[in-house]
Amino acid sequence: MPIKVLAFAGSPRRHGNSETLLDWVLGGMIADPDVVIEKVALDEANINPCRGCNACEKLNKCIQRDGLDIYHDKIVDADIILLSSPIYCMGIASQPKALIDRAQVFRSRKYVLKLPVVPPERRGKRLGAFLATAGQNWDHVFNAAIPSVKCFYHVIDIRDADISYLMINNVDEKGAIDRHPTARTDADRLGKSLITEIKKRLAG
Amino acid sequence: MTIKVLGISGSPHRHGNTETLLDSFLEGAKAGGASVEKVILKDLSYSPCRGCNACHKTGECVVKDDAITLFEKILASDCIAVASPIYTMGITAELKGLIDRGQYLWARKFILKTLYFSDDHIKRHKGLFISTAGQNWDHVFDGAFPAITAIFNGTGFEYYDNIIANNMDEYKGIKNHPTALKAAFEKGQKVVAVLEKLNAS
Numbered sequence: 001m002p003i004k005v006l007a008f009a010g011s012p013r014r015h016g017n018s019e020t021l022l023d024w025v026l027g028g029m030i031a032d033p034d035v036v037i038e039k040v041a042l043d044e045a046n047i048n049p050c051r052g053c054n055a056c057e058k059l060n061k062c063i064q065r066d067g068l069d070i071y072h073d074k075i076v077d078a079d080i081i082l083l084s085s086p087i088y089c090m091g092i093a094s095q096p097k098a099l100i101d102r103a104q105v106f107r108s109r110k111y112v113l114k115l116p117v118v119p120p121e122r123r124g125k126r127l128g129a130f131l132a133t134a135g136q137n138w139d140h141v142f143n144a145a146i147p148s149v150k151c152f153y154h155v156i157d158i159r160d161a162d163i164s165y166l167m168i169n170n171v172d173e174k175g176a177i178d179r180h181p182t183a184r185t186d187a188d189r190l191g192k193s194l195i196t197e198i199k200k201r202l203a204g
Numbered sequence: 205m206t207i208k209v210l211g212i213s214g215s216p217h218r219h220g221n222t223e224t225l226l227d228s229f230l231e232g233a234k235a236g237g238a239s240v241e242k243v244i245l246k247d248l249s250y251s252p253c254r255g256c257n258a259c260h261k262t263g264e265c266v267v268k269d270d271a272i273t274l275f276e277k278i279l280a281s282d283c284i285a286v287a288s289p290i291y292t293m294g295i296t297a298e299l300k301g302l303i304d305r306g307q308y309l310w311a312r313k314f315i316l317k318t319l320y321f322s323d324d325h326i327k328r329h330k331g332l333f334i335s336t337a338g339q340n341w342d343h344v345f346d347g348a349f350p351a352i353t354a355i356f357n358g359t360g361f362e363y364y365d366n367i368i369a370n371n372m373d374e375y376k377g378i379k380n381h382p383t384a385l386k387a388a389f390e391k392g393q394k395v396v397a398v399l400e401k402l403n404a405s
Contacts, residue, residue, distance in 0.1 A: 049216060049297035051216045052216045053217065089355070091351045092294075093255070094297045094300040095297075097295075101291045104291070144349070145347075148293045151292040151293050
């Protein structure tokens with residue numbers, strides 16, 4: 001069985017620091033022949049913001065027809081879901097915030113309609129990781145992003161303990177992450193460890 | 205001089221809990237003698253920040269759309285009330301999209317040093333955050349504050365107050381909240397009085 005990895009690159013700047021970090025994590029996975037990776041640049045994915053209409057609480061689907069129609073099913077199917085974002089104004093960028101808010105359809109399914117998001121046999125067999133970069137050197141620069149990211153993973157049935165984080169501050173201009181002493185090694189290691197862990201889970 | 209109060213509604217949902225709370229604040233400000241305007245973000249046309257950093261060199265945004273016009277309006281106001289419901293522990297994508305577009309002002313302040321707000325200016329410009337959340341957690345607004353701080357800092361406004369009400373799901377809407385709407389009205393009246401007093405000094 002292939003291991004399906006779905007990777008959302010949340011930055012509007014292609015191939016900048018946060019996407020590079022994501023690519024390094026994927027680089028730690030790709031050598032494994034069982035791994036199938038799909039990477040999506042959110043800026044090009046045509047995912048609108050949530051309208052707050054709450055129709056999904058009754059319909060079990062979103063009334064908007066856009067890019068999420070495709071990624072909804074892929075989110076359900078994936079074994080590992082990665083999300084990367086730069087920190088803008090102390091939070092995630094608005095493109096990944098739109099994706100996260102649109103996950104409301106999963107929240108409605110799970111908590112309002114009490115329906116399964118993934119089949120029961122796949123629960124606990126999904127992993128998530130959040131990759132972020134920030135120009136600021138403050139340690140607390142990622143704090144406001146994390147609660148939204150946790151919401152995203154919780155509603156798509158990835159447990160708190162199954163979310164990994166790799167967040168690199170003090171990288172601002174394009175390419176700055178290349179000069180970071182540990183980011184590349186840590187990202188590669190994270191990619192490898194996620195694959196090792198998911199194989200264990202899927203075999204169990 | 206009449207105090208100018210600008211309300212910015214970041215909700216995609218017209219006349220919902222957050223916009224109703226904002227309306228109450230603006231009515232209070234009007235009753236206090238201010239001229240009041242409300243902008244609905246979802247009716248404007250602007251794109252998110254592209255992260256191109258061109259503004260770091262020029263101090264101008266390469267994207268010319270309604271966001272720039274709105275920032276000009278913000279800079280010409282004495283008081284701004286920035287409103288958003290809490291969606292997944294943060295502000296809406298619409299409001300975050302706008303706030304991120306303020307990067308050109310940040311560049312003017314910190315890179316190009318062509319924009320400076322004196323302490324006196326900041327004291328005379330008050331910013332309020334208005335929000336509602338379905339959840340009853342006290343910490344449900346925590347993820348929103350840093351981005352709100354960013355827009356107030358970038359535009360030269362003092363982060364004056366919050367008008368926030370959680371637990372909307374249980375109250376079945378802001379209209380059933382025991383104190384929020386009245387408190388918002390009073391805060392609207394009060395901030396205008398405070399600004400008038402500052403302007404007289």
